[in-house]
Structure formats: structure tokens, C-alpha cells
Amino acid sequence: MLIESGSPVAADTRVGISLTINGQRRDLQVAPWTTLLDLLREHLDLTGTKKGCDHGQCGACTVLxxxxxxxxxxxxxxxxxxxxxxxxxxxxxxxxxxxxxxxPIQEAFIEHDAFQCGYCTPGQLCSSVGLMNEGHAKSRDEIREAMSGNICRCGAYTNIVDAIEDVMGQGGGR
Structure with a gap:
């Protein structure tokens, strides 16, 4: 269904989409204004992804x-x-x-005690895998810079960087 620009949209309007989520194809009907975060958490009960600031500033909602x-x-x-x-x-x-x-990144987070309260951990983990997929960060400073969009209120940054370095040293995170 196409929604024309400038046309009013009824509150009950749904759009058909198809996503592969964690390896499973899902055909869904969603309101056009539904965020990916709300779809995952509220409609699909995948609550590991966290709602933090809801403004893209904390990284708690990071997915791949x-x-x-x-x-x-x-x-x-x-x-x-x-x-x-x-x-x-x-x-x-x-x-x-x-x-x-x-x-491997989950194992490294455990080994390096790279989480404390755990609230930011899902976003940190997904961001870590994305960082490794990108292949740009080679040094500790580059890892820190690339992860700067993920906020940890507990201050586990050093351990998070240690975990990422460990996995990168073993050949990446697949």
C-alpha cells in the first residue's frame, strides 16, 4: 500500500512488510509510524533491545x-x-x-566483565558486532570512538573495549 505525500493517514492504517528477524521471516502489518524498536519490543516481544533515550543518543536500542x-x-x-x-x-x-x-562477543563480555547493570549490554553487543563487520576500527582508540554512540552509565567502557579487542584478535565476530 502506498501512502501519498500530504494525504491524511487514518489511525488504523496498516502497511504490509516482510522482515527476517533473527533468522525467521516475518510478514507483518504495521502502522506507518511504528519504529523498529516498538515493533520488536511491543509487537514481537523481543524485549532484549532496550528503549533508553528514544532519541538515538544512548545506543541502548542498537540492532543490526x-x-x-x-x-x-x-x-x-x-x-x-x-x-x-x-x-x-x-x-x-x-x-x-x-x-x-x-x-564470541557475548562470551568475551562475560570473560571481561564488560557489563554491570546490563541495561546497555544488548545495544553494546549488537554495536560491537556491527563495528567488527565494518572493519574500520583497528586500534583501542578507534574502537572507543566507534562505540561512542553507546552510553554505559555504569562505566564499564574499559572492559567493553577489552572484550571487543579480544574477539577482534581471534578473527572477528562473524
Missing amino acids: VNGTRVNSCLALAVMKDGAEITTVEGLAALSGEGRNSLH
């Missing part, structure tokens, strides 16, 4: 869209039609070891 980091609070679900979405719940599947295993 076609392998790239995206603040899901700023992305309309209809704009991601046809995309492959990976949330923190789907990271284990990226490991290649199956659903019951952890992704």
Missing part, C-alpha cells in the same frame, strides 16, 4: 540491519521492509554454533 548497526528507535519499521534484522536474542545464531551457544 543487514549486518549494520542501527538505532532502532530512529528507524521506521516500514523503511526496513525486506531487511534482515538481528537483535541481541539472535546473536547466538550468528556464531554458527546454534541457538544455545553464545556469540
